[in-house]
Each structure stands twice: as structure tokens, then as C-alpha cells.
Amino acid sequence: MKRFFKIASAVLLLACPFIALKxxxxxxxxxxxxAKKQAQTEKKLIFVDLYFTGCMPCAQMDKEVFPDPKVTAVLNADFVTFKSDILKEEIGKKLCMKYGVTGFPTFLLMNADGKVIDIAGGFHNVEQFLALLQNAKEAAKKGNFKKYSPEIQEKDYPDFYKQAYLDGKRNVPFEVIDAYLKSKDVADEISFVIITGLRVGKQYDDAFLLNSKKLAKDYGRWNVTTHVFSILQRKKKEYEKKKDLKGFTELVNDSKELYTPEEFDKYSSILLKDFGVEKVVVNPSTSQK
Incomplete structure (x- = not known):
């Protein structure tokens, strides 16, 4: 699944002439x-691209989407654009830490004050991307923002989480994370990004599923649906042991409204495929040529 999300989400802005100039x-x-000061002065929204060099979906976006005149026109008229290579630039790492980013590209759409309108990721074709921008503009006009605080305050995060994003030390023992989370409200921003950003499971899975719709409203669908998919993959193993296809199907269907119809068709088919079928692992050292 980690490979699936890496392929499905990694995209952005080298080929777009407008963004390249900015x-x-x-x-x-x-x-x-x-960039935030410019957005305030020009009364525009902010579009952030968190990407890394060598990402295949990024190259696809660069080639097929960002050079499109309709896309360039909207970004030029209504947004200040900001991009950061998350493997090379500290601000990119800090923004990833702030929003618990795990897949690329990830797009942040916010107002000039840093209030998040939406977070999205993965390859978007021209029409999908234009719809994303239009929906952000409409939500901003209505004052519909997510619950994230507007500024990055490093002191608010535990050391293990900062080190995971800023120093690449992502192999954090569950006991360390659990010791922090058990004294917190898991629906708070810091707890949410720790759970989604570090893919925390075990006893936190059921609570996350139970509150997933509210979390999606508070923090955006992208991080929530990505984490829900990971949870359901873990749950699949539990239900396979019980040979309970009906129960697992019901559990999968409970998450349906989190996804678009196209997304749910894709993800549910992946989850339900080969349910209960024993996976045969062939040892490469003994397999015949």
C-alpha cells in the first residue's frame, strides 16, 4: 500500500512557465x-506545492497539467504560488511536518493569513485541478477553513515527531508515540498529524475510523482517506483470520462517504480483492528460471 500511495501521489511544477518564473x-x-506577504498585498490565495525531484507523478503534472493555459490563467489571477522540494529545503520539511504529509505531491491551499482551505495530493488532470482551485476559491469566500493553526510552531511538537520530519528519523518505536498520545486528545491537531504522518496503528485504529468523518471535515480528506486505507489494510488481515468477508465488506462500506465514487470503486476493489486467498511467497533463491 505504501508503494501504491507513493505512485498515486507525487506531482508538480517545473514545466509550467508561470510557476517557473515565480x-x-x-x-x-x-x-x-x-509569499504570504505578497498574497496579503495582492489579496490572493496561496497555492503550495510540496514535491521532490524524480517523482513520476510530478513529471506527469509538469507535462500535462501545469502548462495548460486554463490552469496558468487561474493560478496567475487568483493565487500566489510557492513550491518546495521536501528532500532538499528546510521549509518544505517544516510544512510537511506541520500537516503530516506522507504522499507527494501534496498541495496546500490557504489564504494569506495561513488558514488552510484544503489539502490535496496525487495526480490531477486539468479538469480535476481546475475544480480543486475553484472549490478552494469558493470555500475561502464563505470562510470555510480547516482547523489547522496558521503558523508553524516547532515548540508545539514532541521531539520524536520533529526528528521524523526534519532529520528523517522516521522509525519511531510505537511505545514512544503511545506514551505521548495516551495523554492527549487524538482529535487535536498535533495528535492528528502524528497519527497520520507516522501511520500510527494498533489501538488508535478504531478511534480513528470512528471519528474519520469529523476528522476529514476538520483537517481535510486527503490525510484522512490515506490513513483510513492503511487501517483497512490492517483490518483485512484480522477479518481474514476470522474468514469474515461480510463483516469486512461492511467495514469498508462504512468509509464510503469519505471518498469520491471513483476513489471508492478503486480502493474497495483493492481491499476486497483476493480476500482470504493465501498468499504464496516464492523464495527467489530456490525458484526455477
Whole structure:
């Protein structure tokens, strides 16, 4: 599943002439501050692309979507664009930490004050991307924002989480994470990004599923649906042991309204495929040529 999401989500902005002109040679904390100031001055929204060089969906977006005149026109008219390579630039790492980003590209859409309108990721064709931008504009006009705080406050995060994103030390023992989370409300922003950003499971899976619709409303569908899929993959193993296809199908269907119809068709087919079929692992060292 991790491979699936890496393939399905990694995209953005090198080929788009407009964005290429606006982009910095290196995104820094100062350039991020300047982007927000520009948005305030020009009364525009902010479009952030978190990407990395070498990402296949990024190249597809660059080739097929961002050069499109309709896309360029909307970004130019209504958004200040900001991009950051999350493997090379500290501000990109900090934004990933702030929003618990795990797949790329991830797009942040926010107002000039840093209030998040929506978070999305993965490849979007031209029409899908234009719809994303239009929906963000309409939500901003209505004052519909997510619950994220507007600023990055590093002191608010536990050391293990900061080290996971800023230093790449992502193999955090569950006991360390659990010791922190058990004293917190798992629906709070910091707890939410820790759970989704570090893919925390075990006893936190059921609570996350139970509250998934509210969490999607508070923090956006992208991080929630990605994590729900991971949970359901873990749950599949439990239901297979009980040979309970009916129960697992009902559990999968409970998450249906989190997804678009197209997404649910795709993800449910992946989850329900070969339910209970024993997976045969062939040892490469003994297999015949």
C-alpha cells in the first residue's frame, strides 16, 4: 500500500512557465514569509506545492497539467504560488511536518493569513485541478477553513515527531508515540498529524475510523482517506483470520462517504480483492528460471 500511495501521489511544477518564473531557486523560510506577504498585498490565495525531484507523478503534472493555459490563467489571477522540494529545503520539511504529509505531491491551499482551505495530493488532470482551485476559491469566500493553526510552531511538537520530519528519523518505536498520545486528545491537531504522518496503528485504529468523518471535515480528506486505507489494510488481515468477508465488506462500506465514487470503486476493489486467498511467497533463491 505504501508503494501504491507513493505512485498515486507525487506531482508538480517545473514545466509550467508561470510557476517557473515565480519559483525561487531555493525555497527558504524567508521566501515563505514573502509569499504570504505578497498574497496579503495582492489579496490572493496561496497555492503550495510540496514535491521532490524524480517523482513520476510530478513529471506527469509538469507535462500535462501545469502548462495548460486554463490552469496558468487561474493560478496567475487568483493565487500566489510557492513550491518546495521536501528532500532538499528546510521549509518544505517544516510544512510537511506541520500537516503530516506522507504522499507527494501534496498541495496546500490557504489564504494569506495561513488558514488552510484544503489539502490535496496525487495526480490531477486539468479538469480535476481546475475544480480543486475553484472549490478552494469558493470555500475561502464563505470562510470555510480547516482547523489547522496558521503558523508553524516547532515548540508545539514532541521531539520524536520533529526528528521524523526534519532529520528523517522516521522509525519511531510505537511505545514512544503511545506514551505521548495516551495523554492527549487524538482529535487535536498535533495528535492528528502524528497519527497520520507516522501511520500510527494498533489501538488508535478504531478511534480513528470512528471519528474519520469529523476528522476529514476538520483537517481535510486527503490525510484522512490515506490513513483510513492503511487501517483497512490492517483490518483485512484480522477479518481474514476470522474468514469474515461480510463483516469486512461492511467495514469498508462504512468509509464510503469519505471518498469520491471513483476513489471508492478503486480502493474497495483493492481491499476486497483476493480476500482470504493465501498468499504464496516464492523464495527467489530456490525458484526455477
Amino acid at each position: 519559483a525561487q531557486t531555493q525555497s527558504t523560510e524567508e521566501s515563505w514569509i514573502q
